[in-house]
Amino acid sequence: MSILVNKNTRLIVQGITGREGMFHAEQMIAYGTNVVGGVTPGKGGQWSVGVPVFDSVRDAVRATEANTSIIYVPAAFSPDAIMEAVDAGIELVICITEGIPTLDMVKVRAYVDQSDSRLIGPNCPGLITPGQAKVGIMPGHIHIPGNVGVVSRSGTLTYEVVAALTARGIGQSTAVGIGGDPIIGSTFIDILRLFEEDPETEQVVMIGEIGGTDEEEAAAFIREQMSKPVTGFIAGQTAPPGKRMGHAGAIISGGKGTAAEKVQVLEAAGVRMAKQPTDIAELVAANIGR
Amino acid sequence: MNLHEYQSKRIFAQYGIPIPRGEVASTPTEAREIAGKLGGKVVVKSQVLVGGRGKAGGIKLAVDKDDAEEKAKAILGMDIKGLTVKRVLVDEAADIKDEIYLGLVIDRARRRVVMMGSSEGGVDIEEVAATMPDKIVKVAIDPCIGFRSYQAMDLATALGIPKELTRSFGQIASGLYTAFVENDASLAEINPLVVTGDGKLxxxxxxxxxxxxxxxxxxxxADLRDPSEEDPYEVEARRFDLSYVKLDGNIGCMVNGAGLSMATMDMIKLYGGAPANFLDIGGGATAERVAAALRIILSDQNVKTVLINIFGGITRCDEVARGIVAALDEVGAAVPMVVRLVGTNEAEGRAILADAKMDPATTLAEAAQKAVAASKS
Incomplete structure (x- = not known):
């Protein structure tokens, strides 16, 4: 088992004829992900990286029975692409695109919430169930199958942590990058709940960062509803207030959203907090007696 | 991007929000002329993108045009929190009976635009939030439905707006929401919204x-952006699509990914050093972008050492290495550099850097320790 993506994933790539979409579609296929098609309006009937291209998500779903979609289209067109996928009945939509205006995401999220679809991202690296499906832009080779669930707001920092786990022979059930934007489709709680329910996930690593109150809400959930051990890290302990640290969501405003505050709340909820990212693998290893 | 007070108010006026008569001056003579035109008392207000202008002496009342010229002379050229005042807004002085706060922000947890009001206007809303949180009233706005008049009435009642002004308040609140949405704002606030002596808002x-x-x-x-109001390094970084934030330390940082950049800074601090900047070169950075990043870091005189930390995914280590070499050819390496390259094409990247005099590190901890040591030598 695992969460969200696995051998049964039937993936379409929205924006498959673009530079990013094509490159990553190839990488995902090479990893063994079941990519069944792609969508680029106006290019239906063509083929790209060995899979058929459709004009719309609806056409693609009809022809391929796709259940998952990954989006690599420019920010100006991404809100539309997400809603199109939701409207076509795609169960899981992953949006990689960075730079979508926040007010667009307010509307998109409202739309997704009244559907049966789940959105991951935007501004995220995607997710991977090692050995089964890579639905994202992460380097596949640093992951190995196992029982640690990873959920993170960051991309490369997650690779860092996953690589350290793998170096110790500790595999991952699924690693999910939820994205660095202020408004995202799935929050820590959504993913933590899935890990808690997944029989193969034995413990969870949660990597947060400054800004917002997502980590604080996750802490309440962990305290009340999680039985599995959680190891955490918060990036941005040295960030100055009021400045946006790369991610649109990573900003300390009005004294809220500081790393210190998040660390304290998570520790109080029983999460073992790493002082530095390299300590995470050690704390995880200690949990399984390695 | 933050707008100046006069720019924000001009936008508000387009949405039917009443603002004081006034104009912008960049010389004392201009300020005098504007004050003359307005007649009576005026307020001379520095236009800089920082809070606390009043406390810093950047906002002054003037009794007539002679006084306005004097006050403008004092304020123009003044330094407020590191920014030089180049313009003042000369506004007709308001007869203030009461002050209200009205603002809009995006509430991340509720995933909605939220209107906030407080009867404690004229002071920093963060301060009100910290000391008198019950004095803040919030209304969440459904993005599909918009701001409704009953919500304005609810707010007016909670804020104690006089009955005869509720209609006017409703128009202002609704105008502010429309201004917020139509301009893709992340913040819009009127502080204070004044009840004047003659009973107007x-x-x-x-x-x-x-x-x-x-x-x-x-x-x-976008054209309103004033690069002279911003950190020159940040302006240069934006030209190359780099996320850069200047900090006070002496270890220049170049990292790929925002989270890893923050974590790298944290590690430096943990080992007793201080980062000179946050810099994320982004995913899939080209050699050109990397070179620009390094140039920006090295042009900061505080930088005593540079730490480069790259975890290649879409970003290729050889591309990064080529950028580093290109930048060094141009500006020369005046300071020691610690480099950690891991991931996609790391061997090729290391080979390219073999001739450059750089200190290689394999782990993040090792890289941070070496950089901190170099910054103190």
Whole structure:
């Protein structure tokens, strides 16, 4: 088992004829992900990286029975692409695109919430169930199958942590990058709940960062509803207030959203907090007696 | 992107929000002329993008045009929190009976635009939030339905707006929401919204921030950006699509990914050093972008050492290495550099850097320790 993506994933790539979409579609296929098609309006009937291209998500779903979609289209067109996928009945939509205006995401999220679809991202690296499906832009080779669930707001920092786990022979059930934007489709709680329910996930690593109150809400959930051990890290302990640290969501405003505050709340909820990212693998290893 | 007070208020006025009569001056003579035109008492207000202008002496009342010229002379050229005042807004002085706060922000947890009001206007809303949280009233707005008049009435009642002004208040609140949405703001606030002696509402001070990600569809707003108001390094970084934030330390940082950049800074601090900047070269950076990043870091005189930390995914280590070499050819390496390259094409990257005199590190901890040691030698 695992969460969200696995051998049964039937993936379409929205924006498959673009530079990013094509490159990553190839990488995902090479990893063994079941990519069944792609969508680029106006290019239906063509083929790209060995899979058929459709004009719309609806056409693609009809022809391929796709259940998952990954989006690599420019920010100006991404809100539309997400809603199109939701409207076509795609169960899981992953949006990689960075730079979508926040007010667009307010509307998109409202739309997704009244559907049966789940959105991951935007501004995220995607997710991977090692050995089964890579639905994202992460380097596949640093992951190995196992029982640690990873959920993170960051991309490369997650690779860092996953690589350290793998170096110790500790595999991952699924690693999910939820994205660095202020408004995202799935929050820590959504993913933590899935890990808690997944029989193969034995413990969870949660990597947060400054800004917002997502980590604080996750802490309440962990305290009340999680039985599995959680190891955490918060990036941005040295960030100055009021400045946006790369991610649109990573900003300390009005004294809220500081790393210190998040660390304290998570520790109080029983999460073992790493002082530095390299300590995470050690704390995880200690949990399984390695 | 933050807008100046006068820019924000001009936008508000377009949405039917009453603002004081006034104009912008960049010389004392201009200030005098404007004051003369307005007649009576005026307020001379420095236009800089920082809070606390009043406390810093950047806002002064003037009794007539002679006085306005004097006050403008004192304020223009003044330094407020590191920014030089180049313009003042000369506004007709309001007869203030009462002050209210009215603002809009995006509430991340509720995933809604939220209107906040407080009867404690004229002071920093963060301060009110910290000391008198019950004095803040919030209304969440459904993005599909918009701001409704009953919500305005609820707010007016909670804020104690006089009955005869509720209609006017409703128009202001609704105008502010429309201004917020149509301009892709991340913040819009009127502070204070004044109840005048003759029983009218007036937006005496205003502030707006625009979502940088939405500037592509607001050309006119994007043109308002004033690079001279910003850190020159940050302006240069934006030209190359780099995320850069200047900090006070002496270890220059170049990292790929925002989270890893923050974590790298944290590690430096943990080992007793201080980062000179946050710099994320982004995913899939080209050699050109890397070179620009390194040039920006090295042009900061505080930088005593540079730490480069790359975890290649879409970013290729050889591309990064080529950028480093190109930048060094141009500017020369005046300071020691610690480099950690891991991931996609790391061997090729290391080979390219073999001739450059750089200190290689394999782990993040090792890299941070070496950089901190170098910064103190």
């Amino acid at each position: 007036l937006a005496v001070d205003g502030k707006m921030s625009i979502d940088d990600n939405a500037l592509y569809r607001h050309k006119a707003l």
